[in-house]
Amino acid sequence: MTYKIDGKEVSSYIKECLKKEVQKLDIKPCLAVVLVGSNPASISYVSSKKKTCEELGFSHRDIDLDETVSQDDLISVIEDLNRDDNVDGILVQLPLPRHIDSDMIIKKILPEKDVDGFTPINMGRLVLGQECFIPCTPKGILALLDYYKIDTDGKKVVVVGRSNIVGKPIANLLMQKDRNATVTVCNTHTKDLKKECLEADILIAACGQREAIKGDMVKDGAVVIDVGINRVDDPSRERGWRLVGDCDYNALKDKVTAITPVPGGVGPMTIAMLMENTLIAFKRRRGL
Ligand code: NDP
Numbered sequence: 001m002t003y004k005i006d007g008k009e010v011s012s013y014i015k016e017c018l019k020k021e022v023q024k025l026d027i028k029p030c031l032a033v034v035l036v037g038s039n040p041a042s043i044s045y046v047s048s049k050k051k052t053c054e055e056l057g058f059s060h061r062d063i064d065l066d067e068t069v070s071q072d073d074l075i076s077v078i079e080d081l082n083r084d085d086n087v088d089g090i091l092v093q094l095p096l097p098r099h100i101d102s103d104m105i106i107k108k109i110l111p112e113k114d115v116d117g118f119t120p121i122n123m124g125r126l127v128l129g130q131e132c133f134i135p136c137t138p139k140g141i142l143a144l145l146d147y148y149k150i151d152t153d154g155k156k157v158v159v160v161g162r163s164n165i166v167g168k169p170i171a172n173l174l175m176q177k178d179r180n181a182t183v184t185v186c187n188t189h190t191k192d193l194k195k196e197c198l199e200a201d202i203l204i205a206a207c208g209q210r211e212a213i214k215g216d217m218v219k220d221g222a223v224v225i226d227v228g229i230n231r232v233d234d235p236s237r238e239r240g241w242r243l244v245g246d247c248d249y250n251a252l253k254d255k256v257t258a259i260t261p262v263p264g265g266v267g268p269m270t271i272a273m274l275m276e277n278t279l280i281a282f283k284r285r286r287g288l
Contacts, residue, residue: 011140018056075104158184170204184200211244212247218255
């Protein structure tokens with residue numbers, strides 16, 4: 001019997017725990033949210049992050065900058081937030097406009113306030129297995145595995161995708177000594193993707209290609225974590241589209257042990273983990 005890995009349920013549980021913890025604090029943890037320009041997807045992500053802050057009793061500092069802001073001015077904004085003792089976490093919504101070097105901007109965030117876990121310092125610590133801020137989506141995947149007691153020790157994990165925000169960190173986290181998985185990471189140059197995927201006890205799909213992982217690419221009884229979020233046309237819906245993952249859910253759902261749906265799998269976990277990281281930053285900065 002296949003079971004659904006329900007990210008909505010797990011994220012609600014985690015958010016409820018965070019809310020209770022924040023209620024007990026005299027000062028509210030504060031997340032600074034930096035938005036540059038007016039990309040509709042970015043605006044939507046930023047507004048749901050702020051809404052979640054409000055629901056859980058966090059405060060947020062909104063910094064909305066014009067599309068034309070210079071790199072130097074954006075760096076000054078980050079440096080001000082770094083110095084501001086009332087700010088616990090700093091989030092710069094990506095992507096940034098083309099004239100801005102995103103790597104340079106991310107590097108300027110104080111590692112202690114880097115709640116996205118994207119700075120080279122936090123990434124380096126993650127690879128070394130040291131205390132760090134774990135990027136929110138990989139952290140959400142670990143939380144799902146833990147919640148459903150899916151053991152990774154000695155398991156063969158195949159990660160499809162090697163991005164800095166999903167593929168690389170989740171692969172590194174699962175190969176650490178506390179998780180003990182044997183990890184293969186695939187990319188567009190992988191010679192035989194199907195052969196690699198068929199080896200997986202746990203398959204993590206993060207390639208950004210709609211339903212790229214077909215029914216015959218996953219072995220019976222595997223666990224499938226589908227990170228992908230792809231918008232496809234759907235005239236039957238009023239809004240004209242729906243979301244699908246990187247895996248063919250219908251083809252897989254009856255042959256695997258467990259699978260995350262899209263939407264409602266990994267997606268809802270990401271914001272919950274951002275809030276958790278912000279609370280961790282608040283506590284670490286105060287030695288709590
Ligand atoms: P990127 O586009 O940055 O990276 C995709 C990776 O997948 C690349 O490493 C690429 O390889 C690899 N890839 C693409 N096609 C194939 C293929 N056919 N075979 C093997 N490897 C392939 O994507 P992200 O990591 O940012 O995101 C991945 C997916 O996850 C997207 O759908 C995104 O929307 C979603 N996402 C969901 C989040 C959530 O909260 N649930 C958060 C972040 C992302 P190469 O390096 O060779 O190009």
